[in-house]
Amino acid sequence: MLIYPAQPLTTLTPDQVADITTSVRKGQSWHAYEAYKKHKAEMATAATEYLKVAGQRDELLIALEALSAACDTGERDRDGKQSGVVIPDKHAVWAAREAIARVKGGIV
Secondary structure, X not given: XXXXXXXXXXXXXXXXXXXXXXXXXXXXXXXXXXXHHHHHXXXXXXXXXXXXXXXXXXXXXXXXXXXXXXXXXXXXXXXXOEOOOOOOOXXXXXXXXXXXXXXXXXXX
16 A cells, blocks of 8 residues: 655755756766755855955055055165154055955944
């Protein structure tokens, strides 16, 4: 005697059915295919985050170089170290502070 349920035990969406069909054609299990899709999505998220951080790094480097140039007196001692004190250009300082605040997500 066979017993049949009134409705399917697991209701699959059309996308899941298509995924199962695709994975079977490739010789994979559906679970392996789902793990692959999850990993692929995580990699895309990581790539996006990397681009964001790389952009922030570049922005901070530009601000730091401008601030360094504004603080350079051009005078050097025998060891090549800067001599003399300089008050940095306020615009370079503001630009550096704004870049740092943007990276931190805060307000200057």
